[in-house]
Amino acid sequence: MRRISLLGATGSIGSSTLKVLKENRDEYVLTAAAAGSNVKAMAAIIRNFHPLIAAMADEKAAHELHKIVKSEGLDTEVLSGEEGVIECARFDDADTVVCAVVGAAGLKPALEAARCGKILALANKEALVMSGKLFFDEAKKGRSVVYPVDSEHSAIFQALSEKCQGTLGECNLQEAGVDKILLTGSGGPFRTLPISDLDHVTAAEAIAHPVWNMGPKISVDSSTMMNKGLEFIEARYLFNAKDDEIEVVIHPQSVVHSMVSYIDGAVIAQLGNPDMCTPIARALAYPKRIKSSVKPLDFFSLKPLTFEKPDFKRYPCLKLAMQASLRGQGATTALNAANEEAVAAFLKGRIGYKDIAECVEEVLNRTDVENIYSLDEILSADVKARAYCAEEIAKRS
Ligand code: NDP
Numbered sequence: 270m271r272r273i274s275l276l277g278a279t280g281s282i283g284s285s286t287l288k289v290l291k292e293n294r295d296e297y298v299l300t301a302a303a304a305g306s307n308v309k310a311m312a313a314i315i316r317n318f319h320p321l322i323a324a325m326a327d328e329k330a331a332h333e334l335h336k337i338v339k340s341e342g343l344d345t346e347v348l349s350g351e352e353g354v355i356e357c358a359r360f361d362d363a364d365t366v367v368c369a370v371v372g373a374a375g376l377k378p379a380l381e382a383a384r385c386g387k388i389l390a391l392a393n394k395e396a397l398v399m400s401g402k403l404f405f406d407e408a409k410k411g412r413s414v415v416y417p418v419d420s421e422h423s424a425i426f427q428a429l430s431e432k433c434q435g436t437l438g439e440c441n442l443q444e445a446g447v448d449k450i451l452l453t454g455s456g457g458p459f460r461t462l463p464i465s466d467l468d469h470v471t472a473a474e475a476i477a478h479p480v481w482n483m484g485p486k487i488s489v490d491s492s493t494m495m496n497k498g499l500e501f502i503e504a505r506y507l508f509n510a511k512d513d514e515i516e517v518v519i520h521p522q523s524v525v526h527s528m529v530s531y532i533d534g535a536v537i538a539q540l541g542n543p544d545m546c547t548p549i550a551r552a553l554a555y556p557k558r559i560k561s562s563v564k565p566l567d568f569f570s571l572k573p574l575t576f577e578k579p580d581f582k583r584y585p586c587l588k589l590a591m592q593a594s595l596r597g598q599g600a601t602t603a604l605n606a607a608n609e610e611a612v613a614a615f616l617k618g619r620i621g622y623k624d625i626a627e628c629v630e631e632v633l634n635r636t637d638v639e640n641i642y643s644l645d646e647i648l649s650a651d652v653k654a655r656a657y658c659a660e661e662i663a664k665r666s
């Protein structure tokens with residue numbers, strides 16, 4: 270039996286992971302679950318999956334959950350706070366940790382899982398954007414293996430050689446004959462909107478993604494293509510790629526999940542219905558294949574597949590992320606923090622849509638430390654960028 274600890278269990282990736290576990294209940298068991306504050310959803314998970322431990326980052330939520338668990342006579346031990354979430358990441362009764370916490374909050378638990386030698390199915394791209402080199406160094410020291418859950422990175426992983434798959438973080442793309450990684454993205458809901466209309470875009474419009482059904486933060490990131498920018502950085506760390514070894518390609522139908530182009534002219538793509546259960550199943554079962562509940566593609570009913578170059582005028586966030594990636598860890602950490610703050614302010618209606626890119630750009634202009642490595646340096650760069658971004662948000666609210 271594979272024993273799974275699921276961090277971010279109540280979210281979009283969390284629910285898809287539970288679906289995959291249910292589909293394979295003879296081989297996989299949920300032993301730990303962690304989330305932020307959604308007590309109702311966590312209580313339902315405990316009733317259905319009976320994990321040994323469950324943590325809520327929010328102390329009040331943990332208290333409420335504890336009351337429910339006691340009153341219903343359930344056996345799950347309830348933990349609380351950030352430490353409780355980290356406890357789930359290092360839990361001895363789990364060999365595999367799915368890290369699907371959203372944003373910077375996922376960094377410490379993901380690092381802990383890496384240090385403890387877990388098999389790590391990583392959805393939380395922000396953790397890699399904030400700490401790429403440190404993360405892989407810790408995973409190596411802890412004898413942890415990392416498998417990408419992000420659909421594009423899962424596709425790239427599947428299109429690479431076995432040797433590259435076994436050396437994530439330090440693989441040699443040249444030796445594998447790779448010419449380029451082609452990172453695809455749908456272009457989001459505003460791909461064809463006149464650029465001048467972007468000023469008036471609302472939060473509800475931004476989170477209504479045309480293809481994928483995801484959490485609110487990543488949905489906004491998809492519309493600005495900051496998500497692709499974060500994925501560009503994520504891919505650089507995962508596949509040890511130089512910036513000119515990755516090209517972003519817009520593919521609105523989201524059927525091709527990314528591709529690898531080789532020096533002999535061959536291009537290997539991974540295709541499938543856009544459903545996160547496929548890359549989750551791939552990360553959980555590698556090198557095996559398991560059922561994911563996703564239906565195979567029906568090629569006879571597919572719409573034509575199209576590909577476009579991204580326009581940086583429409584997607585300034587993509588450009589900012591690619592530039593930050595060239596500058597180094599200090600810049601990518603600041604980019605991630607500023608983006609989280611700006612997106613949260615946009616979702617609350619405090620700033621406009623175009624302000625997201627402007628705020629992030631201003632924060633990056635004020636960020637001067639590029640070469641950071643340790644967790645302390647990363648966390649202090651994160652705090653500083655959030656403070657700068659709060660000033661930028663206040664100017665615009
Ligand atoms: P959601 O917003 O749907 O879910 C986020 C999860 O994180 C929830 O379970 C939430 O708990 C939990 N959480 C929030 N804060 C904390 C905290 N401090 N400690 C522990 N848990 C916390 O996000 P998604 O599922 O969409 O995304 C999760 C991650 O996966 C992100 O990094 C995203 O970039 C990545 N990803 C998502 C994809 C998708 O299709 N959704 C695709 C590729 C990557 P609660 O609800 O209880 O507050």
Ligand code: MG
Binds near residue numbers: 419420
């Ligand atoms: Mg993705």
